[in-house]
Amino acid sequence: HVSRPVRWDSDxxxxxxxxxxxxxxxxxxxxxxxxxxxxLDFFDATINRVAAWVIGTRNTQKxxxxxxxxxxxxxxxxxxxxxxxxxxxxxxxxKDYPYADVWNYFCESQGVPAGLDWLSEVKAYEETVLKARK
Numbered sequence: 001h002v003s004r005p006v007r008w009d010s011d012x013x014x015x016x017x018x019x020x021x022x023x024x025x026x027x028x029x030x031x032x033x034x035x036x037x038x039x040l041d042f043f044d045a046t047i048n049r050v051a052a053w054v055i056g057t058r059n060t061q062k063x064x065x066x067x068x069x070x071x072x073x074x075x076x077x078x079x080x081x082x083x084x085x086x087x088x089x090x091x092x093x094x095k096d097y098p099y100a101d102v103w104n105y106f107c108e109s110q111g112v113p114a115g116l117d118w119l120s121e122v123k124a125y126e127e128t129v130l131k132a133r134k
Contacts, residue, residue: 014056024063066099
């Protein structure tokens, strides 16, 4: 369960921190995605519930994407050969890779908003639907 024990901000929204990224790497590197159900849960004390859901879900997807973009087989071969210097150099270099470009392309190819473009839709929903419920 990604949002337990603590991988959220003060409103219990899954955030893109080192631990979430490590979870993504472990699932991808060990080919565990087909065998794993990823649980997300959101407790939104002060922010919009839909925004909490979108932020947390997108962060989880981004963590998985970052892991999928790593040269996993090459990293495994380097480690098995005992070349830990190259492994460290490569893993550090990967931190600077522009995964956001791939994420934005993925969003656009799927017909969903990239970047913060989703936020205006959520705010409009909040204004027209959620405020009417109060």
